[in-house]
Amino acid sequence: MANLSLRDATKTFDDDGDEIIAVDELNLEIEDGEFLVLVGPSGCGKSTTLRMVAGLETPTSGSINIGDEPIHHQTPQERDIAMVFQSYALYPHMTVYENMAFGLEESSDLSDEETEEQVNTAAEMLGITDLLGRKPGELSGGQQQRVALGRAIVRDPKVFLLDEPLANLDAKLRAEMRTELQQLQEDLGTTTIYVTHDQTEAMTMSDRIAILDGGMLQQVGTPMECYHEPANLFVAGFIGEPSMNFFDVTRADDVLVGDGFEYPLSEEMSASIDGTTELVLGIRPENVGIVERSSGPTVFPGVVDVIEPHGNENAVHLRFAESSTDETFTSTVDGMRHLTGGQQVGVSFPEDAVYLFDTATGDALRHRVVEDIEEVQEIGTR
Amino acid sequence: MARSKDTVTGSGSVSTGAVPNDWRDRLRRFSKSDVVRSFPYWFIPFSIMGLGVYGGIGWNTLISFTDYEGFRERPDITNLDLDMYIQALQDPAVIVTTKNTFILMIVFTTVTMALGLFLAILLDREIRYKEKIQTIYLLPMALSFVVTAQFWLWMYNVNNGLVNVVLGVFGLGPYNWIGSPDLVLWAVIFALVWQFSGYAMVVFLAGLQSLPDDQFEAARVDGASAFKTYWRVIIPQLKSSSVSAAVILLIFALKAFTFLYSMFGQYRVPQATDILATLMVREAFQLQNWAYAAAIASILLVMSLAIIAPYLHYQHKQGSL
Numbered sequence: 001m002a003n004l005s006l007r008d009a010t011k012t013f014d015d016d017g018d019e020i021i022a023v024d025e026l027n028l029e030i031e032d033g034e035f036l037v038l039v040g041p042s043g044c045g046k047s048t049t050l051r052m053v054a055g056l057e058t059p060t061s062g063s064i065n066i067g068d069e070p071i072h073h074q075t076p077q078e079r080d081i082a083m084v085f086q087s088y089a090l091y092p093h094m095t096v097y098e099n100m101a102f103g104l105e106e107s108s109d110l111s112d113e114e115t116e117e118q119v120n121t122a123a124e125m126l127g128i129t130d131l132l133g134r135k136p137g138e139l140s141g142g143q144q145q146r147v148a149l150g151r152a153i154v155r156d157p158k159v160f161l162l163d164e165p166l167a168n169l170d171a172k173l174r175a176e177m178r179t180e181l182q183q184l185q186e187d188l189g190t191t192t193i194y195v196t197h198d199q200t201e202a203m204t205m206s207d208r209i210a211i212l213d214g215g216m217l218q219q220v221g222t223p224m225e226c227y228h229e230p231a232n233l234f235v236a237g238f239i240g241e242p243s244m245n246f247f248d249v250t251r252a253d254d255v256l257v258g259d260g261f262e263y264p265l266s267e268e269m270s271a272s273i274d275g276t277t278e279l280v281l282g283i284r285p286e287n288v289g290i291v292e293r294s295s296g297p298t299v300f301p302g303v304v305d306v307i308e309p310h311g312n313e314n315a316v317h318l319r320f321a322e323s324s325t326d327e328t329f330t331s332t333v334d335g336m337r338h339l340t341g342g343q344q345v346g347v348s349f350p351e352d353a354v355y356l357f358d359t360a361t362g363d364a365l366r367h368r369v370v371e372d373i374e375e376v377q378e379i380g381t382r
Numbered sequence: 383m384a385r386s387k388d389t390v391t392g393s394g395s396v397s398t399g400a401v402p403n404d405w406r407d408r409l410r411r412f413s414k415s416d417v418v419r420s421f422p423y424w425f426i427p428f429s430i431m432g433l434g435v436y437g438g439i440g441w442n443t444l445i446s447f448t449d450y451e452g453f454r455e456r457p458d459i460t461n462l463d464l465d466m467y468i469q470a471l472q473d474p475a476v477i478v479t480t481k482n483t484f485i486l487m488i489v490f491t492t493v494t495m496a497l498g499l500f501l502a503i504l505l506d507r508e509i510r511y512k513e514k515i516q517t518i519y520l521l522p523m524a525l526s527f528v529v530t531a532q533f534w535l536w537m538y539n540v541n542n543g544l545v546n547v548v549l550g551v552f553g554l555g556p557y558n559w560i561g562s563p564d565l566v567l568w569a570v571i572f573a574l575v576w577q578f579s580g581y582a583m584v585v586f587l588a589g590l591q592s593l594p595d596d597q598f599e600a601a602r603v604d605g606a607s608a609f610k611t612y613w614r615v616i617i618p619q620l621k622s623s624s625v626s627a628a629v630i631l632l633i634f635a636l637k638a639f640t641f642l643y644s645m646f647g648q649y650r651v652p653q654a655t656d657i658l659a660t661l662m663v664r665e666a667f668q669l670q671n672w673a674y675a676a677a678i679a680s681i682l683l684v685m686s687l688a689i690i691a692p693y694l695h696y697q698h699k700q701g702s703l
Contacts, residue, residue, distance in 0.1 A: 055603075056603070075602070076602040076605075077602060077605045077607065081603065083600070089596035089599065089600035091600075093619055102601075102606070102614070102615075103604035106604055106606040106610060151604075155605075
């Protein structure tokens, strides 16, 4: 067990003379025993980062350390790490037992008895003892996934690397495995990096999330921090489902003029945006209220477009009544609430829930007001 | 649907003549079936192939039960016995050639496969100019046996062949590759390995490239060295490539007659390289012992089938047959 750090880790690929930057000066500190989720859209460099830690890619520059020991020059064999691949990469000609024992046989000097004992312990932990004699081809997707995990666990490495391990499972099993994996990591207390493109996995499983886009680190923080205090437009849009609503606005004195609405600026808001005039106003769907028309200064006339029922809640797609385009935005309301398409409503954007971003840089200028983020975190972290 | 309805009403209305109607109906349906309608397309090739291959095998087997020899008379097929087989099993020439056939088969196949696998692994390791190198290795396979045999005959020339010239640089030789009974079989095997290792390489390379990269990566992360990765993870997964390469090579070894005949230019090849195929041709076309040659041919066929059978069984077990 150890903490892992990446310092200015950069990876570029050569594409017929063109240099493609996959990971750009990434700095990350992962504490001993921490569960860090690397999340981002495809091609953001998250898998490349993981492969650099695994030793399957060599960083072009920068360093990677486990504890105080630099490991970026070591081969994968020399690093004490275990990895779970998205495809599981089980060896098809070996039984489950042989698959799990292979790493121990190759990387340690354990006797056959000790190997057997460790494999059996790991198999028991994952509930796959019955499967030890079978070949991977005879297993279901979920069972193969467990074997792949078992193969990593049995080695008791310093760092676990998981590359989208749940991507090939069906939705129900994925939700179950999410909980189970989290529990397992907590029991083992091994430093873990988990790569995913699924923000739900990132939110629900991690101690901290690192969000990557275009090879650059956008934000590192607890799930609650990333959700309530996104560093920029990208993080705000990426974290949260359904994603945050964005409106292009221009500042005119003490109002923000958007397409179909004018948002009055409070003193606190105008202070935070300073002299910026081109802004993006953001608000999460759960904060968009559907109320009576003209019941306040931050309520605007809107029209209900489409309603998607989810049972406990409805995702309502709305338009501004005075908008010049057909652009819609989303509000989530209670599932029992009755709305119909075409209905004339008031749309409320409470001041406390409004985010403001600089259009030019994408940086967040104002976050929503959360009473006490520390307190929220107490509930949020486990 | 419409037609089936017609049939039902038709058979219902004719209550007395149900049997001929049923017979006609069946004939009509039979004449419209896929098998009958596609008859002109499959029957001609099928009959030509059947007559040429299976008819040939049948005729050969029949002759092997007679005492047919020379050109004077027709084979006497009224008196069939196993005399020729009994004679063959007691013939020292058959025993020697069978032994040579086995040596050729096993050594040639093993060495070719090992070399092919080695080359394939080298090429698979992200080498530059891979396609060109692949073509260079595969090229000997495209050459006719007649060409390569003649070419190696010159290479092995005792006085000024390239092999002896090169060995002479290191102070070795000269060796009489073709003349010496101890060396000639190995010289032939070496030439055949040279010709076929490119083929084995291509088969293995295809097998290697069909394996996902993450097998290699998983083994590396598991701590296995490059050698162990290949030995324990990769090579065992090349089983189906190995089996198909081995079968092709074994069959080529059995019918190496062309190569030997081209190399030595006559039916009588040096005794150390005399294999069942050359013995069979000699008995038939030099000595006109038709029945005896047919018996040897049957033995050769049984040997080929014995090699093919496990392969077919394996393919069947894998569900690809």
